[in-house]
Amino acid sequence: MSPALVISRREIRTYFNSPVAYIVVTVFVGITGYLFFTQLFLEKQAELRQLFGFMPFLFMFMVPAITMRLLADEKSTGTLELLSTMPVRDWEVVVGKFLAALALLGTAVGLTLVFAVSVRSLGPLDRGPAIGGYLGLLLMGGAFVAIGVMCSAFTRNSIVAFIASFGICFALYLFGKLTQFVPEALQPLIAFLSIDGHFENIGRGVVDSRDVIYYLSIIGTSLLLATTSLESRRWR
Amino acid sequence: MSDAMIEVEGLTKDYGAARAVDQVTFNVRKGEVLGFLGPNGAGKSTTMKMLTCYLAPTAGRARVAGFDVFDQSLEVRRRIGYLPEDTPIYRDMTVLEYLQFAAELRQMDPAKSPGRIKEIGGRCGLPEVAGKLVGELSKGYRQRLGLAQAMLHDPDILILDEPTSGLDPNQIVEIRSLIKEIGREKTVILSTHILPEVQATCSRIVIISGGKLVADGTPQDLRQRERGSRYRVIVEKNGAAPEAVRDRLASLAGVARCEAVAGEQGALAFAIDGAATGDLRKTIFRAVVDNHWTLLELARESASLEDVFRHLTTGEES
Numbered sequence: 001m002s003p004a005l006v007i008s009r010r011e012i013r014t015y016f017n018s019p020v021a022y023i024v025v026t027v028f029v030g031i032t033g034y035l036f037f038t039q040l041f042l043e044k045q046a047e048l049r050q051l052f053g054f055m056p057f058l059f060m061f062m063v064p065a066i067t068m069r070l071l072a073d074e075k076s077t078g079t080l081e082l083l084s085t086m087p088v089r090d091w092e093v094v095v096g097k098f099l100a101a102l103a104l105l106g107t108a109v110g111l112t113l114v115f116a117v118s119v120r121s122l123g124p125l126d127r128g129p130a131i132g133g134y135l136g137l138l139l140m141g142g143a144f145v146a147i148g149v150m151c152s153a154f155t156r157n158s159i160v161a162f163i164a165s166f167g168i169c170f171a172l173y174l175f176g177k178l179t180q181f182v183p184e185a186l187q188p189l190i191a192f193l194s195i196d197g198h199f200e201n202i203g204r205g206v207v208d209s210r211d212v213i214y215y216l217s218i219i220g221t222s223l224l225l226a227t228t229s230l231e232s233r234r235w236r
Numbered sequence: 237m238s239d240a241m242i243e244v245e246g247l248t249k250d251y252g253a254a255r256a257v258d259q260v261t262f263n264v265r266k267g268e269v270l271g272f273l274g275p276n277g278a279g280k281s282t283t284m285k286m287l288t289c290y291l292a293p294t295a296g297r298a299r300v301a302g303f304d305v306f307d308q309s310l311e312v313r314r315r316i317g318y319l320p321e322d323t324p325i326y327r328d329m330t331v332l333e334y335l336q337f338a339a340e341l342r343q344m345d346p347a348k349s350p351g352r353i354k355e356i357g358g359r360c361g362l363p364e365v366a367g368k369l370v371g372e373l374s375k376g377y378r379q380r381l382g383l384a385q386a387m388l389h390d391p392d393i394l395i396l397d398e399p400t401s402g403l404d405p406n407q408i409v410e411i412r413s414l415i416k417e418i419g420r421e422k423t424v425i426l427s428t429h430i431l432p433e434v435q436a437t438c439s440r441i442v443i444i445s446g447g448k449l450v451a452d453g454t455p456q457d458l459r460q461r462e463r464g465s466r467y468r469v470i471v472e473k474n475g476a477a478p479e480a481v482r483d484r485l486a487s488l489a490g491v492a493r494c495e496a497v498a499g500e501q502g503a504l505a506f507a508i509d510g511a512a513t514g515d516l517r518k519t520i521f522r523a524v525v526d527n528h529w530t531l532l533e534l535a536r537e538s539a540s541l542e543d544v545f546r547h548l549t550t551g552e553e554s
Contacts, residue, residue: 001340003341003343006337006340006341007341010326010329010337013329013333014326014328017328018328077324077327078320078322078324079324079325079326081285081290081320081324082318082320082324082325082385083341084289084290085288085289085290085313085316085318085320086313086338086341086342087310087313087314087341087342087343088313088341089310233290233291233292234291234292234306235292
């Protein structure tokens, strides 16, 4: 098994051996379930748009919480020293951590499929937006997680990692709400940077390469920076 | 390839403006157990971190098993086992899980690793805690787990940072004999500031102080260097004036210094330092006989490793 997978398996086990995973999943499913069904009964429409609508906002709080200790803790307890003197490349450590956090987020999001199924029993569900929405969630979740991993790589204090990744995610989220307030020339740029704007596009069931590339480049850049930060001990 | 398993040449490490390791050069051959000595903060751990590819040298180079620690770090890391200072281990794993994790990370053959884990766990005295969480282990068991992890893949080179810290005397003896046994075919570097440990396990010693290498040799070599210079003489008082006796002894050829020290009642005790490394016992004995003093005791005190260490690392005479 590749070292990245060995590391991510260990990390997933850590999540599920501690209350973290259960709290995250319960809170996530509880909040989405409440918000979703109150809306559903108000609007009486068999669609998941409402459900996807809260997700960027929820991810902003939840993802930093699950990623904050990934690398910061390894640094502060010194286990990173042991890990990085094993025959493991730094990027394998970073990717392993990324996959573990994404798997936990995926578990939480996966449980909301129950809502999708129950909506389908109430009326015809439009498949395109539903599948697009979940694909978009995966990509957007990946971007949030990658930002969280990056912030965790830069510090040895997990609280700092939490606040930093929340700050970055919040800024990216805010871009989408700010478009009216910036000069017209900057509007396309700001709109393009918005993390949930692209998600909304995919959520309509239209998978545009621009939206996919946006998320993949955030993931790529963040993980690259995280790797560089780990490597930096070698040239500092 | 020569039989030098570790070659260190002009290794230097700066932390910001502070120089932690300064131009250290030494070699370790196959089958040697090298004791790495130095006071706290001398640069022992930093040197080990560079040898294990955790930190990169600021200047100089180090080759481990023939591979450069910077350019071929992955090859180096495949061939070493490392026990860092303070034994950092994931606290939320059990002992067995942790060893399995290490075996997987090292890409050991899944068919062979359970047997190997059992074997090394047994040698390190871990079977009784196999199912316990690392966070619940005592310091001694954690240390043993760290050692087991370092030796798991049967590496050619073991780098151990204070391997016996936190162990009780019985465990220390066990671990030392384990290290000695491994040292017969493998190469071991261990750092410590416990001197009897070095005498018990190491075939060679490197002492560093303030980041600089100050001594390199076998324990005998190092003791020899310091030895032969101090004598203890006790003569019966018998009405002799202490000052006269001291002056007489101080005037002997080859004596650098003679001091009266506290002795038993009715006797005069002196500590004599020789100027050179020659043996002064005959000269002192003759002088005592010629002056008709009664000799109660005459001994040459060979320097202990402690003296050597203190002398080299603080620059003060013992």
